[in-house]
Amino acid sequence: MNGVSEESQISAAEDLVNEIGTMEGVSAFVDKRTSGTQVRPIVNLTVPPENWRKVAESMFSDHGIDYCSMITGIHWPESSDKQWEVIYHFLRTGVKNPPIVDGVVEPIITDSSQLQGSDVPLEIQISIPLQETRNPKVASIQDIWVGADWNEKETWDLVGIDFEGHQGMRRVLQPHETPKGYHPLQKQHKLRYHNFEEMYDDVQGFKRKPADSEKVK
Amino acid sequence: MSEDGQNYTMFSSRMLVDTVGDTTDAALEASGLREVIGVLAGRIFNWGQRKSLFPLHLGIKCCALEMAAAGASRFDAERFGVFFRSSPRQCDVLLVNGPITKKFADPIVRLWEQMPEPKWCIAMGECAISGGPYFQSYNVLEGVDTVIPVDIYIPGCPPRPEALIDGFGKLREKIIRIGAVPSHARTDGVAPIIIGDE
Amino acid sequence: MAEMWISMGPQHPMTHGLWTLKVKVDGETVVDTEPDLGYIHRGVEKICEARNFTQITTYCDRLCYASANTWSHAYIYAAEDLLGVEVPERAEYIRLVAVELQRIASHLMWLGAYGPDIGNLTVMVWCLREREMMMDLLQELGGSRMHYNFPRVGGVKRDLPHGFAMRARHKLRLFLDRIQEYEALFDESTIFLIRSQGVGYAKPEEMINHGVSGPNLRAGGVNHDIRTSHPYSVYSELDWAPAVERSSIKGADCYDRYRIRVEEMRQSANLVLQALDKMPGGAETYHEPGDPKILAKAPSRAPEGTSGSHHFEDSRGESMFYLAGGGEGRGKMPYRVSIRSPIFITIPYASKCMIGYKVADIPAIMGSFDPCIGETDR
């Protein structure tokens, strides 16, 4: 048994939730999910966009969350409470700087099942609902976690959520000459041949109707 | 020495080359040897072109790994004279092995134009033939033949290395039938060959 | 010579795949680099919003084509998290065998591509010869050579075929001896040592902050492996420890990244051998496809508001899927699929690692980070 033990991970998740839950506007809870034979606690936070920057700085400095995994932007045009949503995923690697022994890095290869307290690795999922419809904005965390830099560029490029304070925002995945306002992952853009009838209608490409079009399919 | 302006040599070598060329032409014509040399040389050059098809070292997506596997030791493509070069100037087959996105459309056309004639294009894998699983995507062209004339289509996602080697075999058959002539001199109407449909 | 920008263009033997690295060069030393991705961006996230949960596995196979199984399993774990499915024990073991075999094949593809980067073609052909052995085993599981579409939400498509365990054990033991050949060609060649030791330093704490993960991170002495830090599947049942490299103070160089991957190949081979021995119900028994022992019943709709995510240890780093439920067809299709590609985050950092080294070092450094552009551009 050399994976991280469940109890220590769940207790570490609870401590983190209690600490961060105290910040104003933040609602936090531990979501327990099973993956394979292991219970997997995830720290879930919902943060209003206004004080997201403050929460991010405190997470990095006080709670040692050092690894930004992914940023997702979702466009909820029909949903009632939010128009856009930005979901952050973080990992606490719980890795202290390995000591240097006679000029060589001596990595701490401890058996991960004995890890306790603050150096237990944790998963954190943060969702930020945004209300305004025209141009959604969220504070950028590029300078805290440099790993989030290209994630933010990609989210703006594909979903169109702007990140204030992000230097060098440019199109990363799309061709450079795509028109300004075009962000494909927004729900109003449809895939080609989205509804199959259209594809069948134009199967020979000369707008001819397929032979069995009147028959009830 | 193509333009006159660049021609620094006092003695115009092109004049010498032209005169020598014309006289030998006339002599061969008279002796009927021109026919013999023309036919035999045609066969030898055709054999040469067929037996050494250099594809471009261009890997777009998963079919690139099947291309590498075809070049490796189990399915050895080099048995048939297929030797991967990485500069378009030295290749005569453009093996397109992945989806062509809008961003890669004009670089691939530039690669195609950099290749000297006579050149052929093999569309390997679904993505190169018709956009494959990404035919609905906003960023993928539906097939390479929207930008480049294609000679051989190899279906499969990804096609097995044997299919790729069979594709080169089909290309050799096409070369032996229509000759290793530049594309403008080709008799059109020769439908592209699709592996496995005969 | 005045500084000039060279663009190592989309078609370039150095790039494993299609991307451009613009390099500002002063004479032979690299002054500044700037990656330009997006040449095979095919909008997989947009297409997956119009596909149901089983169809998406085929797209995830084709994300990173060198390790198709690891990516389809990463997606399946996230989908099971979204749909809340309990996977039978035997299916987890079969999945572990498939993923670890794919990790060996992916590392072999990397080693094969790294050889010509430094100038030796024999390594490529040897590694692809071994990779064929692994692909034969995976072909028995999934049916095709490269894209297997093997896992299903709630289990696996088919049980291990008859005689698979015997063939796998034989091939893995042969492979464990063959690794000595690569080490002879790499470690005992002085030229490889001077080309890779002390080249492309990457400091561990910088790497964590830049989001680099997987073998590139463990090469710097950081013991962070998703399989042990966030255990999933049955990795905690087998006894193994993540391979961590003891690098120099200035950080991990190309030689460490090479050593860590050769170590991981040995480790994956041992993991598969252990998994085959410990398989519940024995590796030789065969269950019909769809048997509840290998495939649990799974709901096919995810109501709105539910979400599922899962971190996964891919052969290149930490890959992750986030699925939001409630898409079209009353939830049969996901509302949003978000994919974390480890190489998409590593390439900007790797290109910054090259500053100060020679033009001839660019392929050595870039190759050692094992870029796979399929997953980068999604």
Place this chain on the structure above:
Amino acid sequence: MASSDWLNIRGWTESIIGWSMDTTHDLLPESVQTEFATIQPALELFFIATIMCTVVFAVMMLTLMVVPYIERKFIGRLMDRIGATTSLRSLWIGEGNATAGDWWNKLPMGLGGPIGFANKKLNQSFGNEHPEETIARVNNRGYHGIWFLFPGFFQALADFMKFATKEHMIPDKADKLVFEVAPVIIISTTIMVFAFVPFGPHIWAANPELSLIFMMAIFGVAPLGVFFAGWASNNKYTLIGGMRSAAQLTAYEIPLLITVLSIAVISGSFNILEIIDFQIETSDTWNIFILPLGAVLFLVTMIAEVERIPFDMPEAEAELVEGWWTEYGGIRWGLMFAGEMMRAYAACILFAMFFLGGWEFPFQDFLSSLPLVGIAFETVFMVIPGLVVVLLKAWILFAFFVWIRASLHRIRTDQILEFGWLYLLPLSIVNLVIATFLRLEVWTDSGWPIWTAPLLTLIAIFFFVIYAIDEDEEALAQSRRPYSTQALSKAYPGNQRKQEVK
């Protein structure tokens, strides 16, 4: 020419030309004969030179076909592959089921008949209907074609035919004149090197007194063409490739010349034929046993001079696409590709000439002096001309080059230059000092004293073994890896890690 054998092409041509000149002299009318007599020697010399040049060129070009065959097949075997299998057979069988139809009917003057007949006959005996071939194709065995048609041998010919028919493209912003001149420089100088290479005691084109210096001079001109090509094709990669080749070849030209000088010092003359005769007659020991350090140095500098794998920076595929010849295609690139092969071939022949005793069979004297078997060996040595021995040695050496190419990686440019200036240059000077010392002190008129050759080779082997075994015991004890990152690997003389960690 002390050593000689029956294949005396030069002698024959001289006698034929001399006889024909004299007969023309007699046939001419009296009035012209005197003037003809004055120009007769010059005319004779001209005809002999042209004939001998064509003979040497023909020998070189025909045997050059073997070099790419060795390269493709041997590297294929090292890489567990079959390599090229293009053979003569593919001339008459079509492709799969497509054939070119009866193309011979288009031939005028009834030439078509015999060709068509031959085609049918060959197809029957060695064509597709051949039983083994179809069985081989059925169970997917690697079908190489009929073994005695040399599968793979004609791949180089097929490649060259294809190069000949490719379109010639000049990049529009390229410097056109230099773009055209550069391949001419490279190819012509490479072929001129063979003017001084004697293939046999009587098969050489030119044999000036200082043929060694002539050859080395011409050998060093090609890199100038490489630099021109790199500059002219107006492409960043080729520019860097051209600069690298210029820097690398200056760094290796000097140690090469000093090593060749030490050979001249040992053999006592600058003429290659005399060097070989020195090894065969006067000293009766090959120079490799006298100057082992010189042999190693010559090999290393020659590999760098010819830009093969360990020193392959100018056309390094990995980062420079194709290096200096990226923009060349078609026949110009084909000729430069063949020129590259010729330079490697010339390097192998030179090594055979300087160190392996030219056309002397190994242990020739010892074998023929054996009591019983000696006569048989004697006749064998009489029958085999010197040309065959030289070619065999060159091909075996080229196989050694290919073996190096298959197993070593590519060195970085600055490491190449550092290695050239800091290690090869001093070593070659040391080698020159040894050569002069051996020639002045140890050399007696009757030959080397008995102990010199074995002693020098033993010293060389001793140093080689010490240098080769450089694994680090305590590093091996600690970890399973032959070279542990932390334990300072001594594999490379002044390695970087030692300075950094201090």
